[in-house]
Amino acid sequence: MTYTSLMLTLIFVFIPLILSKTLKLGLEKDTLIATVRSIIQLLAVGYVLTFVFESQSFLYIFLMVALMIVAATLNARKKGKAIKGITWKIALTLIVVELVTQGILLGFGIIPATAQYIIPISGMLIGNSMVLSILFLNRFDSEIEASREQIELILSLGGTPKQAVHNQLIQAIRASMIPTIESQKTIGLVQLPGMMSGQIIGGADPIVAVQFQLLIIFALLTTAALSSSLVGFLSYPALFNERMQMIKQNWNKR
Amino acid sequence: MTQTNQTAIYFENVCYEIDGISILNNITGSFYKGKITTLVGPSGAGKSTLLKMCNNLHSPTSGEILIGSLPIESIEPSTLRKKVGIALQNAPIMKGTVFENIALPYTLQQKKLSEKEAISCLENVGLNPDFLYRSAEDLSGGQKQKVSIARSLLNQPEILLLDEITSALDPTSAKEIEELILKINQQHEVTIIWITHNIEQAKRVGDYTWVLINGQLAESGNSTILTESKNQRIQQFTKGVKEQ
Ligand SMILES: Nc1ncnc2c1ncn2[C@@H]1O[C@H](COP(=O)(O)OP(=O)(O)O)[C@@H](O)[C@H]1O
Ligand SMILES: [Mg+2]
Numbered sequence: 001m002t003y004t005s006l007m008l009t010l011i012f013v014f015i016p017l018i019l020s021k022t023l024k025l026g027l028e029k030d031t032l033i034a035t036v037r038s039i040i041q042l043l044a045v046g047y048v049l050t051f052v053f054e055s056q057s058f059l060y061i062f063l064m065v066a067l068m069i070v071a072a073t074l075n076a077r078k079k080g081k082a083i084k085g086i087t088w089k090i091a092l093t094l095i096v097v098e099l100v101t102q103g104i105l106l107g108f109g110i111i112p113a114t115a116q117y118i119i120p121i122s123g124m125l126i127g128n129s130m131v132l133s134i135l136f137l138n139r140f141d142s143e144i145e146a147s148r149e150q151i152e153l154i155l156s157l158g159g160t161p162k163q164a165v166h167n168q169l170i171q172a173i174r175a176s177m178i179p180t181i182e183s184q185k186t187i188g189l190v191q192l193p194g195m196m197s198g199q200i201i202g203g204a205d206p207i208v209a210v211q212f213q214l215l216i217i218f219a220l221l222t223t224a225a226l227s228s229s230l231v232g233f234l235s236y237p238a239l240f241n242e243r244m245q246m247i248k249q250n251w252n253k254r
Numbered sequence: 255m256t257q258t259n260q261t262a263i264y265f266e267n268v269c270y271e272i273d274g275i276s277i278l279n280n281i282t283g284s285f286y287k288g289k290i291t292t293l294v295g296p297s298g299a300g301k302s303t304l305l306k307m308c309n310n311l312h313s314p315t316s317g318e319i320l321i322g323s324l325p326i327e328s329i330e331p332s333t334l335r336k337k338v339g340i341a342l343q344n345a346p347i348m349k350g351t352v353f354e355n356i357a358l359p360y361t362l363q364q365k366k367l368s369e370k371e372a373i374s375c376l377e378n379v380g381l382n383p384d385f386l387y388r389s390a391e392d393l394s395g396g397q398k399q400k401v402s403i404a405r406s407l408l409n410q411p412e413i414l415l416l417d418e419i420t421s422a423l424d425p426t427s428a429k430e431i432e433e434l435i436l437k438i439n440q441q442h443e444v445t446i447i448w449i450t451h452n453i454e455q456a457k458r459v460g461d462y463t464w465v466l467i468n469g470q471l472a473e474s475g476n477s478t479i480l481t482e483s484k485n486q487r488i489q490q491f492t493k494g495v496k497e498q
Binding site: 149150152153154155156157158159160163243244245246 | 309310311312313327331332333335336339340342344346348358359362363405406409
């Protein structure tokens with residue numbers, strides 16, 4: 001694509017701007033900010049990636065992945081502020097997801113150990129793991145809120161904290177995994193997955209594109225299962241103290 | 255009060271706060287072994303909070319609670335909670351059958367409750383054994399309350415805490431449950447602490463009473479104080495309840 005054609009794609013930005021203005025949607029400022037941010041962020045990433053790909057140094061690959069994990073952690077932890085130690089719990093989850101998935105991909109020689117493969121795949125999996133953690137935390141919080149009485153009941157009968165939240169934990173893990181599984185059932189029928197479309201437009205053989213897409217969606221299943229169960233099992237103990245009491249939350253502060 | 259009364263639970267200067275807001279203020283007093291003590295007071299007075307302190311679902315912010323002669327924190331929480339059972343306000347029910355609900359205390363200990371034992375639990379609380387495999391969530395308020403009591407009794411508690419177990423019930427079910435509790439108290443000498451907002455019930459069933467108003471123990475003693483107390487706040491409260 002030439003820079004002139006890239007400039008012309010800005011027409012797609014003008015259409016919503018004009019609509020927003022005429023319909024008084026009040027979205028002009030946000031649209032502009034979003035446009036400018038995406039240009040700057042993506043160009044920056046482009047230059048960084050060029051640099052990393054050319055150097056092919058594992059130190060840079062490592063740094064890029066570490067940066068992704070930090071950014072994803074900071075984003076996801078906002079949802080679990082009430083849980084003590086949530087930052088390191090999410091960070092640990094993302095690290096385990098990255099190690100397990102790359103361990104399998106590289107260990108079995110499924111992908112070559114080069115930046116071109118490791119970085120984009122890590123990005124997709126870490127990003128998904130982050131979304132899954134947020135989904136899980138939201139769901140877990142509402143499950144707990146809806147069943148405070150049942151949880152207290154189990155504690156009052158001499159049950160342990162783990163027994164007390166077991167149902168809520170399993171429900172929340174299930175619920176956060178289901179969208180990943182469901183979306184794979186219809187994949188390719190309505191819309192082509194973004195990565196696959198990108199490769200095809202870039203000139204790749206559709207079958208090769210499909211192979212990589214399959215690699216990604218299978219890895220996403222592992223990511224989903226690992227992220228929600230890890231965040232779940234790491235975070236539930238923080239809801240209780242050492243006397244097996246639910247940590248008191250002030251209603252008025254919720 | 256006779257000299258022979260043994261203390262089952264002792265509160266000493268117990269205070270409880272949530273985020274610096276005082277919920278219970280300097281509570282001192284005894285609950286006696288084998289007796290029924292009612293806990294009365296306006297809604298929001300802190301009755302449920304105080305009750306949950308007796309089985310360590312809440313801990314005092316300051317002060318001390320003794321179970322027998324042991325500080326409550328020295329007893330492992332699960333052990334304590336099996337010894338001090340509670341029927342929670344609203345009788346929370348788990349998804350599943352009546353059988354599963356009644357067997358819950360055993361399930362938590364990886365023990366099996368036989369069908370025969372379950373039926374005898376139901377009969378003990380006056381529930382028809384036909385209910386055993388019904389969905390517990392579909393029971394009436396009174397039946398749920400009976401399931402909740404049967405479930406608490408499975409651990410064979412020495413002390414039973416009851417939180418407004420008849421408040422939501424029709425008079426007939428309320429009467430049945432009242433008699434059931436009196437029977438449990440007499441047959442097994444279970445110590446009972448019973449929250450009720452029904453003053454007549456408190457007089458009927460209680461050996462002793464604690465009147466809790468605004469987080470403070472306004473007065474405690476023989477149930478007769480509910481009629482005879484000179485305390486203005488108590489007179490106001492008992493009068494108010496009658497007029498409702
Ligand atoms: N988690 C909480 N956050 C804020 N206030 C609470 C919380 N739990 C209880 N309270 C307050 O503590 C007081 C006592 O509550 P409770 O023990 O349930 O009273 P009672 O059983 O006598 O009606 C009430 O004023 C209630 O609003
Ligand atoms: Mg209450």
